[in-house]
Amino acid sequence: MxxxxxxxxxxxxxxxxxxxxxxxxxxxxxxxxxxxxxxxxxxxxxxxxxxxxxxxxxxxxLRSDLVKAVVESGIDACAAAGPQLSAVHEPGDALAEWLRRYTEFLGTKRGLAPALHSGDPAYEGLSGYFLEKVGPALTALLDTAAAEGAVRDDVSAHDLLYAIANLCMPVPGEGPEYNRRMVAVLIDGLRTPRQGVSSGPSS
Structure with a gap:
C-alpha cells in the first residue's frame, strides 16, 4: 500500500x-x-x-533548439508583461515600462543575431510567433493609453515595434545605454500631444 x-x-x-x-x-x-x-x-x-x-x-x-527556446521565452515574457503592467500602472506608465522591457529584450537578442540570420529553417517561424504574441499585447497597451489621452493617437503598435528595433541597432562606439537613451526620447515624444502644423505668432 x-x-x-x-x-x-x-x-x-x-x-x-x-x-x-x-x-x-x-x-x-x-x-x-x-x-x-x-x-x-x-x-x-x-x-x-x-x-x-x-x-x-x-x-x-540541437543548438537551434536551445536558441529558439530562448527567443520564444523572451517573446512570451514580453507578451505576459502587458496585462501585468496594466494591473499596477496608469495606462501611459504601463505602456512606457513595457517599451523599456521590449528594449531590454531586443538587447538580449544581439548575441543571437548570427544564428537568427543564418537561414536555418528552425527559426523561420519566429517572426510570426513574435507578431502573434507581442503585437496584441502592445496594441492593448497603446489603445488604452491613447483612449486615456496619455499618448498620441496617431501611432500604431507596428510603428513602435519597428521604431524601437531600429533605435536598438548597434551603433559603433556606443553601448546598450545609448540605445536606452534613444528609446527614452521616443517615449517622451509619444507622450507629447501633437502640435498644429502651422502656428502663428501669439498675439
Whole structure:
C-alpha cells in the first residue's frame, strides 16, 4: 500500500525536476549567448545551469533548439508583461515600462543575431510567433493609453515595434545605454500631444 500511494507522486516530481532543469538551462543560455555568442561551448551553458552536458542535449538536442527556446521565452515574457503592467500602472506608465522591457529584450537578442540570420529553417517561424504574441499585447497597451489621452493617437503598435528595433541597432562606439537613451526620447515624444502644423505668432 505504501508503495502504491507513493508512486503517483514520482512522475510529477520528475516532471518538476525536468522543468527546473529546462528553466535553468535557458537562463544560463541567455547569459552565455549574450557574453560569448551562440557558438559558446555547451559545457559552459551546462556548468552555469548546474547540470550535466547530457541533460542539456536531452532537452535541446540541437543548438537551434536551445536558441529558439530562448527567443520564444523572451517573446512570451514580453507578451505576459502587458496585462501585468496594466494591473499596477496608469495606462501611459504601463505602456512606457513595457517599451523599456521590449528594449531590454531586443538587447538580449544581439548575441543571437548570427544564428537568427543564418537561414536555418528552425527559426523561420519566429517572426510570426513574435507578431502573434507581442503585437496584441502592445496594441492593448497603446489603445488604452491613447483612449486615456496619455499618448498620441496617431501611432500604431507596428510603428513602435519597428521604431524601437531600429533605435536598438548597434551603433559603433556606443553601448546598450545609448540605445536606452534613444528609446527614452521616443517615449517622451509619444507622450507629447501633437502640435498644429502651422502656428502663428501669439498675439
Amino acid at each position: 505504501t508503495e502504491k500511494a507513493g508512486s503517483p507522486e514520482t512522475p510529477r516530481r520528475l516532471r518538476a525536476d525536468a522543468q527546473r532543469n529546462v528553466d535553468a538551462l535557458m537562463k544560463a543560455a541567455r547569459t552565455v549567448f549574450d557574453a560569448s555568442g551562440v557558438d559558446a561551448p555547451a559545457k559552459e551553458i551546462a556548468d552555469l545551469a548546474g547540470v550535466g552536458v547530457g541533460t542539456l542535449y536531452r532537452h535541446f538536442p
